[in-house]
């Protein structure tokens with residue numbers, strides 16, 4: 001696996017693959033890779049002849065008081081993991097390559113970006129949409145893979161690709177979980193031992209709410225009970241617990257159709273998110 005940091009070299013490499021008729025997959029990441037990312041790489045192999053993974057800790061998607069500085073960076077270990085999972089190319093640009101002097105463009109996706117994490121983290125999804133649009137332009141993948149753990153991000157990127165006529169298949173890959181149900185996340189590394197145990201309450205609260213809603217209980221009561229469980233486990237504040245339409249991410253008045261149950265809440269200095277699908281007739 002080669003590591004490339006310059007745009008010209010990336011274009012030469014990808015251009016040669018395209019000329020040979022290869023189908024190209026992109027797995028965009030911010031590094032600190034774990035088994036969840038490797039599931040994306042493995043899935044990417046099923047969709048394409050060549051797999052490119054990008055590692056770029058994108059400053060524009062972090063708010064002023066967020067964890068940009070302490071975000072885990074371990075490129076050598078990431079590269080070894082990628083190589084052992086059959087990744088062909090690591091695209092690891094510097095900040096100045098992604099955002100050269102004079103950079104002035106912002107991609108903003110209305111609607112799906114504005115609720116949930118978008119409300120709690122103003123500007124976050126503009127940063128994500130802008131950098132992913134750039135990555136799509138740079139790598140020109142046929143298919144791009146994203147984890148469903150960041151469900152709203154996936155919805156934003158799908159909307160952006162549709163709206164901008166970007167010819168890429170955006171594929172969502174189910175959340176990978178530890179044995180105790182906690183979703184794999186690079187931010188789990190921030191949790192102390194007690195917080196890591198408390199984190200189990202997040203998938204459990206969502207699972208209980210999903211069961212309750214599927215059994216016909218009122219949505220509001222089920223969401224309130226999930227909040228209560230999270231508070232009891234030590235999560236504070238709770239940014240949201242919500243049941244939304246799986247495509248538009250708007251609240252639903254009745255529990256019917258393709259839905260998503262999502263939550264975001266803090267354990268100490270760490271903000272955790274999780275979500276579950278809910279299909280109801």
Ligand code: PAF
Nearest residue numbers: 028029030058128131150
């Ligand atoms: O999910 C992530 O790691 C990031 O938000 C992404 C999609 C790589 C954009 O920086």
